[in-house]
Amino acid sequence: MKYIDGFRNPAAASRLRERITDLAGTLKRSGRTATIMEVCGTHTMAIARFGIRDILPDNVDLISGPGCPVCVTEPGYIDAAITLAKKDAMIVTFGDMINVPGSDMTLAQCRAQGASIEVAYSPSSAVALAQQHPDREVVFLAIGFETTIAPVTTLVGTAAGKGIRNLSLLTAFKLVPPALKVLMADPTLEIDAFLCPAHVSAIIGSDAYIPYTGPKGVPCVIAGFEPLDILLGIEGILKQLINEKAEVENQYNRVVRPEGNIKAKKLMEKYLQPVDARWRGLGLVTNSGLEIRREYETFDARKKHNIKIRKGKEPAGCLCGDVIKGKLKPTACPLFAAGCTPDHAVGPCMISSEGSCAAYYKYSR
Ligand code: SF4
Incomplete structure (x- = not known):
């Protein structure tokens, strides 16, 4: 303290x-x-x-x-997760993602229709769920930046080591x-x-x-x-x-070193390879994502379940793309604090605990 x-x-x-x-x-x-x-x-x-x-x-x-990370993930990713859930996969996700709109619905709405969507506080929950439900396909929604990529990636090593075959990752990792x-x-x-x-x-x-x-x-x-x-x-x-x-x-040299965390970087390199990735607001950015390497592709939900992630449809009137890009302050969105509030959020920037619109709404009105 x-x-x-x-x-x-x-x-x-x-x-x-x-x-x-x-x-x-x-x-x-x-x-x-x-x-x-x-x-x-x-x-x-x-x-x-x-x-x-x-x-x-x-x-x-x-x-x-x-x-x-939640804000930059396009609605097509949620659509893909919902498609998997409707095919009877058990979806495991971090909390904020559940209320982010896909093109037609959120994961929470999909769950209300009977799909199996579990909120996890740690990636290891996905391993536990896969072991508890050996008859179900478990798909972990693996989004995040470099900070979360390494710990999430350990899922692949853990699942491979334990011989777990019913767990895969739907990746949308992003590099800053x-x-x-x-x-x-x-x-x-x-x-x-x-x-x-x-x-x-x-x-x-x-x-x-x-x-x-x-x-x-x-x-x-x-x-x-x-x-x-x-x-x-x-x-x-x-x-x-x-x-x-x-x-x-x-200025943060009490934690950050010039070379970074070598162990975490090696872990990412072992399981993941660079790929072009789509960002909400920025579009397709060369080599800005990481996907599971070919030798571990049985843990890649896209390949295992033959699913494509498309761009998807943005929520009507939502300007999150411009907010994410720094082109627009949240308060300049016509829906800010009007049609869009944390209780009735329209876009991910109001839903996520790290979203700009949520930050402005909570502290700057
Ligand atoms: S205020 Fe709401 S609708 Fe407007 S950009 Fe932010 S999240 Fe989207």
Whole structure:
């Protein structure tokens, strides 16, 4: 608790705020603004929760990026899971996914019609369910970024080791760095810097951002999730912008190493291979996903059950694609807090606990 308090120290936060205000003033005097994208959904929640957006000078804008795994997963993925459920597979998923709309219904609605959909808090629940129901096909909905990919991937090793044949993974894994490339290339966004994710960076390492820096790049500053972490990250970005630098800076070096977590990376490499992946809002991004390697394809639900994941149909009126891309603030969606609230959510950005719309609704109205 003492440790956490240190990163929420009000006096230190005030000093940082003053320094940020001074730096922003320097930028302003040369007619410049700073548009900073926080890439991670947990950052989005923390920024909203601690009111950080509200204390920033008016020429420093924080926009949310594609860092919520549930939000970037397209409706066609839910459709595929529902198709499997209707074929009598037992679907195992993390909580937020159950209420995300597919083209025609959610997994929760499918369950209400009698399908077997189980909510799990850990991937190991899928193994336990497969062992308890040897006569059923169990399909785990394997979504997430680098942080969750490694632990979820252990399912394949565990199932292979235990000789479990009725478990497979419907993968929609996403890798963060390739998405940065797409965002930087979009001329409508004009992103000046990335506040890079903490947990993802602990896996991939700070060196993973080097390709996005340099003469054609932008500052990439890794920050933790506490208020002082985030303010330090913003301060670091402003200093780089003033000095016209674009470097990787690791403000979260109490956790993140340049090389990342080698063990986790090896585990991913053992079971998974790169693949082009579709993201809500970003479309098809080259080598931005991971799928199960051929030698383990009996655990790949797509191949085992011969199912294709298509794009699917977005919920009517929902602008999550633009919100995910940082093109639109949640409050600019006509449905925000009107037709779309956490109790009656229209799109995944309001449903997910890491969604931008949920963060703005909870803390910034
Ligand atoms: S407010 Fe609701 S409808 Fe609008 S973008 Fe967010 S989730 Fe979609």
